[in-house]
Amino acid sequence: MYYTFSIYDTLSRTKKKFRPISGEKIRIFVCGPTVYDYSHIGHARTYVVFDAFAKYLWLKGFEVQYIQNITNIDDKIIDRAQKLNQDFFQLAKTFETEYRNDMENLGIDSVDKYAPATNYMAQIIDQIERLIEKQYAYETTDGIYYDISKFPQYGKLSGRTSEEAEDGVSRIDESVNKRNKGDFALWKFRKPEEPYWPSPWGDGRPGWHIEDTAITETEFGPQYDIHGSARDLIFPHHESEIAQMEAVSGKTPLVNYWMHTGFLTVNGERMSKSLGNFITIREFLKKHSKYALRLLILSSHYRSPIDYKESAIVQAESNISTVEQFYFAICKIKEGASYYDMHSKFAEKYRERFYSELDDDFNTPKALAVIFELIRDVNSLISDKKMGRGEAYSVSSFLNDANLILGIFDPKKRADIPAEIISLTNKREQLRKSRNWKDADKIRSEVEKMGYTIEDAESGPKVKPARKNRTPEN
């Protein structure tokens, strides 16, 4: 297999040519959600990026194994369940289901396996036992801890020294008897009213970081290709994953490429419950389409910050409608394409540029720019009547492939417009061209009565189902 793409690796702080760690398969792990609440559009950013990234690798012909964990045992879930006076397991299950629904509603369907932490309890315990045997871990009165002083490379991912690490971690796993302030919990002993599992050291539950390495060791082995997530998990989460797995296996590196997505702010501020600017995925989807969110996200490079604004979503929706109308116009022109038409190489130069932008550290904004350039170029050919069936065929296949990666428009939407409406629209266009405005207007109102609207644009008429009044869901 010939690998032609590069990605930026957070650990080496360089853009590196991709080489698989072993075999032909590309193994990707992305940190999944902690299921104690609804997911928001900041989460959506990371998951849309890796969904498009996995699909890009498929379309390039690579075999991909993409796994996400589900953190379904954690302090945050316990706190929420206690506050709501709900069963812990029930709460986690509810929000896991909500998460999976949100992902489906965003067109995210590239994950091969969602791995809930509680399904890997035996492997978690086994990994902790090996860390104790190798003297990287020790027992205190409240749990089993990782001794960061035994792993001198601690800090190599985040660039924090172990002293700085200590300050950062102290708020996460506070314990009276830790050897170093930065040591983190691998196993927390049972407290009253908390869920627990039996272990060789007593009843308790796992720490957060050990879940991921137990899952990835089980599914991929001690080393794999790509670990992705939002950048706020670099420290201490990913730093601790490296410390755990590299200590257990004696193999370096845990992963060849660390890919981290940038932050998403709302009107210039980070989302927080206290500011009341939290936008959940389900709320977003009540007002806008999944395509708008995907386009907004993919219009920025995955490592750059995104500032979410209502005006940016309005712009994204208008861009989607441009792509859709263009695609439908192209489909109309290619109708009845023959076998010979299908050999047109018209869109090849755009396709090559599209992929070469993605090959360069998954540069989706530049790849999108290639699509909009194609639309401009072809629209002017259409208006000069220089667009043939073969060329249109070539353009539509390219757009279909690009859309399998990006997921920014609905290619089937056109089928929702009945043939009768399309034929009336075409008839009206002929009347307009012959400047018969009166009859053209008559057809427009006829079409409107049938529940569709016609908008006249430079590239031709655009037909849409008329907007129905939305009734808010509760």
Ligand SMILES: [Zn+2]
């Ligand atoms: Zn994780």
